[in-house]
Amino acid sequence: MSALVLISVLGVAVLYLGIFGRKVILAPVAIIGLLAAIALLASGWHIHHPLLEGMLRFDRLATGFGIGMAAITVLVFLFGPDYYARKEWHVAEQYALMLFSLVGGLLMASYTNLLMLFLGYEVLSIPLYVLAGGKKRSLRSSEASLKYFLLGSFATAFMLMGIALLYSLTGSFDTGKLAAYMAAHAAPNMMLNFGLLFVVLGLAFKAGIVPFHFWKPDVYQGAPTLVTTFMATVVLMAAIAGFYRFIDATGMPHALATVLALLVLATLLVGNVIALRQTNFKRLMAYSSISHSGFLLLALLTDTGFAEGHGAAVGGTLLYYTFTYSLATTGLFILFTIAKRANQGAEHNGIFKGLWHAQPWLALCALALLLSLAGIPLTAGFIAKYQVFLLAIGAGWLKVMLFGVLMALLGIYYYIMVARELFAPAEQPVTFAVAPLNWAVVTLCTLAVLALGVWPHLPGL
Amino acid sequence: MLYLFYLLAAVSILSAVTVVAARSPITSVIALIVCFLSIAGHYILLNAQFLAMVHVIVYTGAILILMLFVIMLLNMNQLVEQRKPLLVRIAAVATGGLFFLVLLAATHQGLSVAPAHFDAGIGLVHTIGTVLFRDYLVPFEVSSVLFLAAMAGAMVLAKKDGTEHVNLPPSSEPGQNA
Numbered sequence: 001m002s003a004l005v006l007i008s009v010l011g012v013a014v015l016y017l018g019i020f021g022r023k024v025i026l027a028p029v030a031i032i033g034l035l036a037a038i039a040l041l042a043s044g045w046h047i048h049h050p051l052l053e054g055m056l057r058f059d060r061l062a063t064g065f066g067i068g069m070a071a072i073t074v075l076v077f078l079f080g081p082d083y084y085a086r087k088e089w090h091v092a093e094q095y096a097l098m099l100f101s102l103v104g105g106l107l108m109a110s111y112t113n114l115l116m117l118f119l120g121y122e123v124l125s126i127p128l129y130v131l132a133g134g135k136k137r138s139l140r141s142s143e144a145s146l147k148y149f150l151l152g153s154f155a156t157a158f159m160l161m162g163i164a165l166l167y168s169l170t171g172s173f174d175t176g177k178l179a180a181y182m183a184a185h186a187a188p189n190m191m192l193n194f195g196l197l198f199v200v201l202g203l204a205f206k207a208g209i210v211p212f213h214f215w216k217p218d219v220y221q222g223a224p225t226l227v228t229t230f231m232a233t234v235v236l237m238a239a240i241a242g243f244y245r246f247i248d249a250t251g252m253p254h255a256l257a258t259v260l261a262l263l264v265l266a267t268l269l270v271g272n273v274i275a276l277r278q279t280n281f282k283r284l285m286a287y288s289s290i291s292h293s294g295f296l297l298l299a300l301l302t303d304t305g306f307a308e309g310h311g312a313a314v315g316g317t318l319l320y321y322t323f324t325y326s327l328a329t330t331g332l333f334i335l336f337t338i339a340k341r342a343n344q345g346a347e348h349n350g351i352f353k354g355l356w357h358a359q360p361w362l363a364l365c366a367l368a369l370l371l372s373l374a375g376i377p378l379t380a381g382f383i384a385k386y387q388v389f390l391l392a393i394g395a396g397w398l399k400v401m402l403f404g405v406l407m408a409l410l411g412i413y414y415y416i417m418v419a420r421e422l423f424a425p426a427e428q429p430v431t432f433a434v435a436p437l438n439w440a441v442v443t444l445c446t447l448a449v450l451a452l453g454v455w456p457h458l459p460g461l
Numbered sequence: 462m463l464y465l466f467y468l469l470a471a472v473s474i475l476s477a478v479t480v481v482a483a484r485s486p487i488t489s490v491i492a493l494i495v496c497f498l499s500i501a502g503h504y505i506l507l508n509a510q511f512l513a514m515v516h517v518i519v520y521t522g523a524i525l526i527l528m529l530f531v532i533m534l535l536n537m538n539q540l541v542e543q544r545k546p547l548l549v550r551i552a553a554v555a556t557g558g559l560f561f562l563v564l565l566a567a568t569h570q571g572l573s574v575a576p577a578h579f580d581a582g583i584g585l586v587h588t589i590g591t592v593l594f595r596d597y598l599v600p601f602e603v604s605s606v607l608f609l610a611a612m613a614g615a616m617v618l619a620k621k622d623g624t625e626h627v628n629l630p631p632s633s634e635p636g637q638n639a
Contacts, residue, residue, distance in 0.1 A: 008606050015613060055599040089622035093613055100610035107603065119603045123610060130614030136622060 001052055003040040003066065004106055006033065011099035018092020027080045030095050034074050041066045054174055055113045061315040062110035065241040068323040069105045072233045073098065075330050075441055076226065082435040083226045083337065094134060097127035098230055105238030109245070114163045114173040114199070117242060121159065121202065124238055125152050128231060132223040144222025151215045152205070159202025165195030175249035182250060196256055199246060206239035207293045208286075210267040220286035221347075225340070228282060229333040232289050233326035240296050240322050244303070248311045252304040260301050261400055267294030268407040275414045279348050281336055284414065285329065288373060291411055292325055298404055299388045302395035317387045324380035324452055328369040331445030334438050335366050342430045349418050354426025359434060363422045365446040372449045374415035375408055380452035466506055472499040486532050490525060497521045509584030 010033035017026055041063050052058075058066070077095065084091045100123060107120030129152065133145025167173060169192055170181045182192065205212040220228050252260070271291030278284040299318055303311035335352075343351040356363040372379035385408055392401035476499065479492035497520045504513035545553075582588055593601055 008609075011606075012609070052599060090617050090620070093617045096613055097610060097617070100606060100613070103606055113600075115597070115600050116603070119600055119607060123603065123607045126607065127610045127614055130617055133618065
């Protein structure tokens with residue numbers, strides 16, 4: 001609770017600093033504030049404030065997701081000073097909007113009330129609509145902003161309709177009351193199923209589950225790279241955390257579990273197959289993100305059909321998966337920005353050519369991060385996927401799991417395609433300008449991914 | 462009381478018909494304001510003070526004034542009969558008809574409230590304030606963060622930022638960064 005207040009106030013403070021201060025101090029202030037928020041979260045996970053009763057619950061999972069999201073935001077902000085070095089206008093607002101969005105993410109990780117889910121979803125999304133349009137001169141950026149806004153509003157409307165249907169059944173927004181109602185009325189119920197389905201649709205949109213994924217490539221490509229990084233990492237974590245809370249609280253009737261299984265199959269297939277043909281790196285990362293959403297949804301699927309609290313292992317796996325995925329993605333997008341600058345703003349996969357000859361260490365980092373996304377052993381990505389498959393076997397989703405393994409193997413191909421470019425010689429000599437801070441963040445991400453891959457129990461999850 | 466209801470009902474229906482039938486958009490909007498005010502009167506008759514006030518402030522105060530501004534800024538006050546395509550008109554009639562059907566289905570068995578179980582004070586400002594600031598205090602405060610973010614975002618989108626006069630071709634994507 002105090003972390004929520006701190007981050008909200010921090011957003012306002014950064015807005016004010018933008019008026020009075022110089023933009024050099026924005027990122028340090030935001031980062032120090034976020035570190036304080038992480039400390040508050042880590043120290044206070046047993047605190048139950050009476051005002052929060054029935055609205056938010058900061059249990060272990062919410063705290064873990066909260067710390068993860070705040071930590072990734074810190075990494076994104078460390079990338080900020082270099083990224084915004086040549087931007088003169090609205091830099092403070094960019095940081096502040098990301099902080100507000102993070103508040104929404106924390107709410108989505110901790111709600112026990114559908115009203116808070118809706119508010120968290122909106123607080124998460126509305127700053128993103130603006131941030132995606134951050135490059136005002138770029139048509140692609142404006143397209144991304146408008147597309148995200150229209151589709152996002154549509155998804156929100158669906159979710160609100162679902163919440164209204166559930167409220168009309170139970171007379172309460174509380175997820176506990178909803179679970180009690182479902183336990184008492186076991187017979188199939190159209191209104192209940194549609195209510196649950198609509199809420200799931202809203203959450204699936206934010207996570208980029210096929211068939212609600214169409215915004216993802218365009219928005220990832222159009223948005224400024226720093227915002228894309230934020231969306232691919234923190235927002236995905238928030239969406240998955242909110243998704244998990246909803247499924248864990250309700251348990252989902254059997255009919256909806258089948259729907260979710262179909263969504264898993266579609267997401268894995270579309271994400272991986274279409275990624276094979278992408279030449280733009282940002283779009284490739286978007287489809288990679290879709291395929292990872294598919295694996296995450298597979299883990300969520302194993303939590304269906306049980307009463308609340310069953311899925312502690314699922315929650316831990318989701319946190320581990322999204323956090324390590326976010327680490328790898330953050331590092332790769334920073335490397336992408338470095339390579340894009342060296343190639344006069346080109347975005348195709350070939351911009352990584354010559355990195356091995358110019359910056360051997362960064363090329364090795366990029367290789368490790370790509371292999372982690374692909375799920376090669378000794379990286380965190382492998383442990384994450386392995387845990388998801390174990391969960392799926394344990395819950396009896398064997399066929400879906402086998403399809404997932406197949407798609408994971410297919411996915412290795414396009415990551416290797418990018419990795420091959422790293423070691424190819426450049427056609428003409430390119431110089432990669434690397435800011436020391438960026439080098440440090442990329443190194444940190446790589447070491448963290450490798451360390452978590454070798455010792456998965458490092459953070460005590 | 463009953464006469465007041467008939468008076469308000471007559472005003473609402475007449476002004477609603479004027480909204481649709483009037484040729485000038487300005488007349489339509491002003492009739493809509495009258496319609497909304499008379500509906501607010503209905504709310505007061507139903508002992509729903511809070512709803513009446515919010516109705517006046519939000520609909521009459523904010524939305525309709527905004528519409529008036531749009532009409533005046535776009536200079537739409539000429540008497541222009543706009544011809545809509547046939548498909549749009551059919552769609553509009555079908556939508557309206559469906560809505561009417563839903564209302565009919567919802568009310569054809571009668572909307573009866575047992576007076577013994579009905580709390581007449583449910584719409585009073587005091588009751589709503591107690592619920593809002595005790596049971597729903599956290600969502601109430603969180604929505605302030607939402608509005609703050611939305612306002613900051615609107616400022617970012619709308620404010621001049623010194624770059625927009627540089628008309629560069631969009632394909633080159635120079636951007637301020639990378």
